[in-house]
Amino acid sequence: MNETDALAAFASISSATRLRILKLLVEAGTNGLSAGEIAAAVGATPSRTSFHLSNMSEAGLVTSSRMARQITYRLDFAVVGALMRYILEDCCKNNPTVRACCVTDGGC
Amino acid sequence: MNETDALAAFASISSATRLRILKLLVEAGTNGLSAGEIAAAVGATPSRTSFHLSNMSEAGLVTSSRMARQITYRLDFAVVGALMRYILEDCCKNNPTVRACCVTDGGC
DNA sequence: CTTTCATTTCAAGTTTTATTGAAATATACT
DNA sequence: AGTATATTTCAATAAAACTTGAAATGAAAG
Structure with a gap:
């Protein structure tokens, strides 16, 4: 994950609707x-949902594949993990805090 | 960290300048x-930098304190950690991937 | 080959966010 | 008090993102 990708991912999940889609x-x-x-599930119109899904897709957070008439969206867990690692290592230089x-048992 | 705080933090670090300030x-x-x-350091005008710093401050990412004529900004490492935990637990339900x-030695 | 269903694309208007430079505030020095 | 330094605030403009509803695309079924 590079800075450009990370910025796009952050921008994508800074929308309440998109964060809800991610969850x-x-x-x-x-x-x-x-x-x-x-x-x-999120109570949005099809076109609005499509807009948010393509935003997340461009950010690399989701993948899509057509199943007959429907298009299935899946979260790319590896990309979310890479984003975590980007914050932790590239940004925070492995800061202990x-x-x-x-x-899991961290004092935080 | 709740969803509102997380959204503000994501929006804040989705700006290239602000991510650079964080680093x-x-x-x-x-x-x-x-x-x-x-x-x-970031090559921005004082007013623009001030704008970005107050954005980060409202998002809870930084704290500030006046030292004589200057205002010192510090990253709130605990808030960054809480954000990480929010993604990991609240969003990703501790997904193993x-x-x-x-x-550190993770296969990722 | 027309109809139906699922989804996307487009254009228009609205809202939010970013940028710029000038003016204002706060502190220190003389 | 008056001047210089550090930072913020403000108003105006510019740019980006969001929302809405209508039209278009792609795929299945009659």
Whole structure:
């Protein structure tokens, strides 16, 4: 992950709707969800949802594949992980205070 | 960290200049840097730098304190850590793929 | 090959955010 | 008090992102 990619990812998840889509796709796991299911879940119009999904796709956060008439969107967990690593290492130089928050039993 | 705070933090670090300021303040550590030093380092005008710094301050990422004529800005490492934890736990439900990227020897 | 369903694209208007330079505030020095 | 330094605030402009609804695309079914 480079700076340009990280900036696009941050911009993408700084929208309340898109962050909600991300959380939804985390729960959906590797199966993903169709654009229509996502639209229904977040209560947005199809065109608005499509706009947000292409934003997330351009940011590399999601992948899409057509299944018959529907298009399935899946979260790219590796990209989210790479973003975490970018903050932790490239930005924060492995600062111990920041790093402590990333362990399950961390005092944070 | 709640969703509102996380959204503000993401929006803040989705600007190239502000991400650069964050990295600068990571290296400065607990000493921090004055607004003027930051402006010089990022090559921005004082007013523009001030704008970005108040954005980061509203997002909770930095703290400020006046030292004589200068105002020192410091990164709030705990807030950055809380943001990491928010992505990892609240958003990603501790997904193992994402979590693997947060350990030094992680296969990521 | 027309219809239906799922999704995307487009154009228009609205809102938000960024930039610039000048003026204002706060502190220190003489 | 008056001047210089450091930073912020303000108003105006410019640029980017969001929203809406209508039209277009792609795929399946009759």
